[in-house]
Amino acid sequence: MGLQPSPISALIDCLASIVPRGKLDFVELIATSSERCLDSAYLIKFDVEGRLDARVNVHVLSGEDVKSFEDVAEFLKVSGRIIRYYVERGVDVYVSVSGGRKDSVSSLIFLGSLFGAKRAFHIITEGISYLNELWFQVYQHLKGFHRFPQEEKQQKYNAYKDLINEVLHPSKEAVNLVEVPLLPVTNSFRKNIHNVLKGISSGEVSTKSEEIISVLRKMGYVEFKEKTAFLTRLGKLLLDLLEG
């Protein structure tokens, strides 16, 4: 989730029309703890659960933005856990890279490949500046939406229904759903990298892994101190993600 709800709600509309059986079972929104982001997320939750037979879960990150390494790491861990949870249970996962910052885009493409999401999408909405302006106007009346009791949410939603609809559901002609390619990471290959990282972490590295280690070093996952390999913080993060 970014600060504007339009790209996410428009993408949910598009997905609902292309998924098998026309049914989205779960929508998992990852939001920062900023008030505006939470209000957007909970407005979408309210709207989607009222219209579609789908459960919407909002996952709240500790920071107000995804800016530092620690923020990115938290985003990756939370999102990775969700994708992995569903994939391991045989559920098809569709990843959205609309909304949020570019580091989140990059992170979700990475996670989608790593854990085997089925497809990934981005949405391009014509007239997005107009929708953002409109959202700015409506939002003056919806501040604090995520904290409202259900009844008050319903009252506010009803009071501004037309404007909310215009913001959340741009016409089909105004949206363009773009499929984003995900590269495959096979289970066996993931295990192989996982074992090498674990080996480095515990100080037991097989000489057979030399070539992989040299690539991992180039990519910033491994560093050497006096011929001994260590995991960098990026390497520790990758190991954490693989350990789940």
Next chain:
Amino acid sequence: MGTFHFVTLGYSPGVVTCPLYILSKYMAKEMPGGVQKVLIFTPSELREKTLGEFIKESKSIKKPTFFIKNNDVTKRYLHLSIPEIAERVLSEYVDVKEDIEIIYLPDKVNVSRMLPIFAEHFAEHWKHRNNVWVNPAGGTVPMSIAIMFMAQLYAAAGKIYYTYAHPGSERYLIPPDNWKEHFELTMLPIFPTFLHRAYILTLQHVRKARSKEEILSFLRANNEEVDDNRLRWMLLRLESYGYIEKTQRKVVLSSRGQEVLKVIDKIAKLFPRG
């Protein structure tokens, strides 16, 4: 040999110039050999207007202000386009050993129209085993997606970095000395898939069982500038990562190779132009 930087650029030249300045000045240890060359990928429409024209015509957009350290330098760049500003600032403030190349993309939205251009440049550097770092922060989301896709395809290449500018700091072209108060520079993870295009072509070729010599001549025909030792190494690598296996005198796809090709076929359908 230093590091080659592949960066995407939209309307904010600082997204390209600030991290390169920070990396070369304050984090040089992490980037052995310094900045060798910078390739800026940007939509061709940005070539058409100077900053001055852009400010004049975009009345609804707030006038941008550019700072180098703490000096407003907007006036100095009014006659240049946004990509030219990035190029000029980099050549003045960052020690780039070779040159700064601007590559214009035909589209800023359609990923499949951008991919061949990214592919061409990544392939060229992959051939020479150059160390490539990627900054996907500038430009549109599809531009970031396209460069990330290629970075992962050629994953053995290097690192992905991202810079967050604190509110108000987006105006910097070169950050002040207390840069940490203005920017957060983060390395992002990327998984080493080792699925370079040459490997994919080889896997597709091995759909039918082939002799080692047949595969090598196929590799030679598709990689004219690559020497034979490197081609043999590529073949060994495909085997050591378990994509192909030997059976008596023939080389065949392993189950992993088949699994990968299934996904590649799926991706190819998304990009019918190849």
